[in-house]
Amino acid sequence: MSSIQRPGYSATAHPAAPTRRAPVQRRHVAQWLVLALMLGLFYGVPWLRWHDAPLLLFDIEARRIHFFGLGLRTDAIVPLLWLALAGLAALCLVTSLYGRLWCAYACPQTVLTRLHRAVRRLTTLNGRAGGRTEPVLRHALWAAVSLWTGITFVGYFSPIGGLVGGLPAFELGGWKVFWIAFYALATWANVLFLHEQVCTYLCPYGRVQPWLTDAFTPSIHYDARRGEPRGARAAGGGSVMQRARGLLDPVTARDYVFRAAHPASAGPRPTFSDAHLGDCTDCDACVRACPIGLDIRNGRNDSCIECNACTDACDDTMARNGFPAGLILRTSIARIEQRPPATFRARPLLFGALTALFLVLAITGLLAAS
Numbered sequence: 001m002s003s004i005q006r007p008g009y010s011a012t013a014h015p016a017a018p019t020r021r022a023p024v025q026r027r028h029v030a031q032w033l034v035l036a037l038m039l040g041l042f043y044g045v046p047w048l049r050w051h052d053a054p055l056l057l058f059d060i061e062a063r064r065i066h067f068f069g070l071g072l073r074t075d076a077i078v079p080l081l082w083l084a085l086a087g088l089a090a091l092c093l094v095t096s097l098y099g100r101l102w103c104a105y106a107c108p109q110t111v112l113t114r115l116h117r118a119v120r121r122l123t124t125l126n127g128r129a130g131g132r133t134e135p136v137l138r139h140a141l142w143a144a145v146s147l148w149t150g151i152t153f154v155g156y157f158s159p160i161g162g163l164v165g166g167l168p169a170f171e172l173g174g175w176k177v178f179w180i181a182f183y184a185l186a187t188w189a190n191v192l193f194l195h196e197q198v199c200t201y202l203c204p205y206g207r208v209q210p211w212l213t214d215a216f217t218p219s220i221h222y223d224a225r226r227g228e229p230r231g232a233r234a235a236g237g238g239s240v241m242q243r244a245r246g247l248l249d250p251v252t253a254r255d256y257v258f259r260a261a262h263p264a265s266a267g268p269r270p271t272f273s274d275a276h277l278g279d280c281t282d283c284d285a286c287v288r289a290c291p292i293g294l295d296i297r298n299g300r301n302d303s304c305i306e307c308n309a310c311t312d313a314c315d316d317t318m319a320r321n322g323f324p325a326g327l328i329l330r331t332s333i334a335r336i337e338q339r340p341p342a343t344f345r346a347r348p349l350l351f352g353a354l355t356a357l358f359l360v361l362a363i364t365g366l367l368a369a370s
Helices: 022-046 078-098 101-108 108-121 129-154 160-166 175-194 197-201 207-212 250-261 285-289 311-322 347-370
Strands: 056-059 064-067 069-071 217-220 328-331
Touching: 022 056, 022 101, 022 108, 022 129, 022 160, 069 347, 078 101, 078 207, 078 347, 101 175, 101 207, 108 129, 108 175, 129 160, 129 175, 175 197, 197 207, 285 311, 311 328
Parallel strands: none
Antiparallel strands: 056 064, 064 069, 217 328
16 A cells, blocks of 8 residues: 555645755844844943933932933832833743744843853863863853853942942952842852753743633644654655655544553554654754753643754754655644634734833823923
């Protein structure tokens, strides 16, 4: 019996599967540009001044907040609270429309982790001396970054010029030294040992994501219709898009995914000839590339920060096998299910309205305080 006659298969083209490699370089450039922007803002804002006053300073001793030339008393900071709520609502709006871009690009944990991995690559030396020198140099550089991060963070609550000027002469007060050391140590240990584990176990953002998104929100998905049944095969067989096998129907594809994800309950997977295998070679490159070891092929997981590492790893495997890229791709459930475009999406409208409302309240309050 030919493969096109096999139950569960279809030769229909899949609209969500791209025919050429995604612009990986463009995404990497965007990640590094956002990293530079976030680090520049964090480390630079305490040094900026506005009309001979700090641009942003939470002066605890004077019980005043300096914000773009405004000197707000701590008992009159309601406009800043509205501004913070506007930022939170805007984050919800972006998540609803575009997925977890914050996690993948701009989250401080992501930014510092990416910076640490750049430091690790920078301190990777060649030769016999590298094995002894690399750990010392790596820890020294990251300790310096962590110390400056602690100084900068405290600089949002005490003028940073005085902090830096008092360091050489050891003229800082006990509490300032404590908080600098505390945040420096927290930065050093957090990024060095936890990495994305913070996203999995500590950050609440992933847990509330299902309330922020809908079927039209893009995220990372595995194209099971094209990839299943997965398995190693001889080279040169061609993609299912190039063979008569075609794509699986959605029900059969989900069944194969369930069998692969739950071997204890589903039992051993059946074996298939190369002609009946999907495009997934079961190389586990996507799992190895994931910072927290998720297998995106088993379905969406709230711990996924959509960093696209699995996408890049899978695209490399597809290229080596001569298959089209996009077995793991960024798309929406609605597009996978070929739904028509939505004319009304409640969540983006709600979060957009809340963002506008909170901004109006914040601007009104700031104008009244000026």
